[in-house]
Each structure stands twice: as structure tokens, then as C-alpha cells.
């Protein structure tokens with residue numbers, strides 16, 4: 385489980401366990417059994433429990449979830465956004481639009497009344513603000529629905545901890561929504577965490593700072609990983625925050 389205060393982590397762990405039980409107990413919505421479906425889960429913490437200060441150069445590190453799961457070609461992926469403000473929803477949409485530019489096989493669209501179903505949950509793809517472990521500690525959680533045999537991504541759900549303090553303009557004493565959303569959507573695209581200190585300014589670095597905005601756009605390693613998955617052709621080195 386995650387680093388952070390034991391009590392907070394324990395509470396969120398219990399919540400996630402309950403979510404997992406709910407998901408496991410629910411049949412795919414179309415009634416067709418698919419024993420290859422699993423939810424791959426990710427959770428990230430604030431940076432004070434991370435391994436160190438951020439470097440100035442973007443590293444070339446990336447790691448693919450389960451060795452390379454991806455969105456196959458298909459229709460537009462629809463999602464809903466729940467329990468938040470219009471400004472925060474706009475920040476989420478902006479983060480998704482950025483990564484959408486790298487997922488060459490699909491388009492993504494915010495359709496609040498969507499009838500598309502995540503086959504792992506029986507519910508629409510969603511980004512929601514839910515009460516988690518309180519200020520600091522775990523900031524957000526993502527579960528990606530995967531057909532492990534086909535290695536295909538089929539759906540997702542993301543939860544932001546509503547008990548953390550969020551900003552849409554990179555305020556120094558709050559967590560930036562688009563920054564954290566960019567990281568979570570990176571998981572939805574098929575990117576795993578990178579954790580070494582030299583990876584500190586990549587979008588897929590596991591930890592986030594108050595006021596940080598550099599995860600809003602993919603860094604060098606992130607772009608290499610996205611090119612590996614989606615043949616984007618964008619493999620440009622960059623500097624932190626550029």
C-alpha cells in the first residue's frame with residue numbers, strides 16, 4: 385500500500401478494499417461473462433513521502449502497465465465527471481484532451497449522460513470527487529479495466545480525494561487538478577509509475593507537490609512510452625515544466 389501516515393492509509397485502504405469487493409461482485413453489464421477482465425489500480429501520494437527533490441531534465445524513463453496494455457481502435461470513449469465544480473471539471477477535461485492527443489487509436493469526450501459502460505464496474509467511465517484519507521497522504525486513485533488476454537483497455541474510473549484542497553490555477557498551497565488529472569489519465573492511457581529521483585519531473589512520477597503543474601503535459605519519458613503504445617511519433621526531449 386502507499387506511504388503516508390498509517391491511520392490515513394488504513395482508512396483509504398479499507399475504502400479501496402470495499403470498492404474492490406463491490407467491483408468483483410458485479411457482473412459485466414452486457415451479461416456476457418469475460419473472466420479475463422481485471423481492474424488494475426493506482427494511487428498516488430503527496431511528495432513529502434517521495435524520494436527527493438526534482439531534477440531539471442526530463443528523464444527518458446517509462447514503464448508500460450502489464451508490459452503494454454492499450455486502447456484498441458474504436459469509437460469515442462465517453463466519461464462523466466461527478467461531485468465537483470465546473471472549473472475543476474474543465475481542468476479534468478483539459479488534462480484528458482492533452483493525453484487524448486497522444487492516444488491515436490481513440491478520441492475521448494465528456495458526455496455527462498453517457499450510456500457507455502465500463503465492463504469492470506457496470507457503470508460509466510468516471511472521474512469523481514470522493515472523501516478519501518483527508519488532507520495530504522493519498523491524493524487520487526485510478527482503476528483501469530483491462531482484458532488481460534487481449535491486453536486491451538476497456539474502461540476506467542478515477543477518484544480525487546475531496547478532503548484535499550484543490551486548485552485549477554496552480555496555487556502554491558493547493559494541489560492542481562489538471563496536474564494530478566494528467567497523471568491519472570496517463571495510467572488510463574497505459575503508463576505505469578516511474579519512481580526514481582531522476583524521474584521527478586515526469587507526468588508518471590508517483591508523487592505530486594502542492595502548487596505543482598509540470599504533470600499537466602507529458603515529459604520526455606512519458607512521450608516515449610506513449611509513442612511505444614500508440615506510435616505518436618512525438619519523442620522530443622524536454623526540460624522540467626516546459
Ligand SMILES: [Zn+2]
Pocket residue numbers: 426427428567568571577590
Ligand atoms: Zn499514479
